[in-house]
Amino acid sequence: MLLPRPAAKCGTQVPPLPLTWMAPCSATTALVGLPKWWEAGAQTYPIDNQTLLIIEIAVFSFLESKRYEGYKKTGGTGFAFFFPFDPMGMRSQDKELKELKNGRLAMLAFLGFASTAAVNGQGPIESLQTHLADPAHNNIFTSSVGKESCVFVAVLSILPMLIEANKALGKGQESVPLFPWNEEWEKVAK
Numbered sequence: 001m002l003l004p005r006p007a008a009k010c011g012t013q014v015p016p017l018p019l020t021w022m023a024p025c026s027a028t029t030a031l032v033g034l035p036k037w038w039e040a041g042a043q044t045y046p047i048d049n050q051t052l053l054i055i056e057i058a059v060f061s062f063l064e065s066k067r068y069e070g071y072k073k074t075g076g077t078g079f080a081f082f083f084p085f086d087p088m089g090m091r092s093q094d095k096e097l098k099e100l101k102n103g104r105l106a107m108l109a110f111l112g113f114a115s116t117a118a119v120n121g122q123g124p125i126e127s128l129q130t131h132l133a134d135p136a137h138n139n140i141f142t143s144s145v146g147k148e149s150c151v152f153v154a155v156l157s158i159l160p161m162l163i164e165a166n167k168a169l170g171k172g173q174e175s176v177p178l179f180p181w182n183e184e185w186e187k188v189a190k
Contacts, residue, residue: 119143 045052066080076084076091084091116127120143131138140149 119145 047055063080067077070076070078070081070083074083078085113124116122116124119140120127120130122130136142140146143149
């Protein structure tokens with residue numbers, strides 16, 4: 001049994017926690033008697049998948065329609081009939097911006113988790129350990145998708161410059177991309 005870390009201060013022996021990224025989920029599902037969450041799709045359940053899909057579509061359609069109605073009325077998101085949803089009274093512009101940035105960072109982190117699992121079959125912690133052991137040979141550019149990654153990074157690096165150049169050169173005009181292969185480029189270059 002895993003004991004919380006403060007128990008170690010009381011003299012209780014605490015076994016080392018496993019360094020896997022899914023340890024908290026594994027411990028929680030094991031405590032309540034559920035199968036491993038990453039194997040959930042392969043399990044059999046009392047409800048067949050089609051019935052479960054119909055229930056999910058009905059429930060989420062209702063919730064999303066209510067969320068959209070509330071957004072149209074208040075301009076804020078919420079849950080079912082509570083708009084804006086702020087039970088603790090902590091809503092502010094600063095908190096909304098922080099929550100938005102945190103959500104975007106979380107999505108980017110999950111993309112990294114999924115990418116490392118798809119490319120090398122490792123979880124994030126294992127992949128980090130492999131990279132730290134030999135950074136020159138274990139990175140995204142030396143992986144099986146290295147060439148695609150290099151092109152993607154190059155395009156993302158150049159794209160902001162092209163957008164800003166387009167804005168600067170096309171002031172007061174309808175936005176037409178100014179690339180060397182367009183006719184508009186020749187008009188500006190003269």
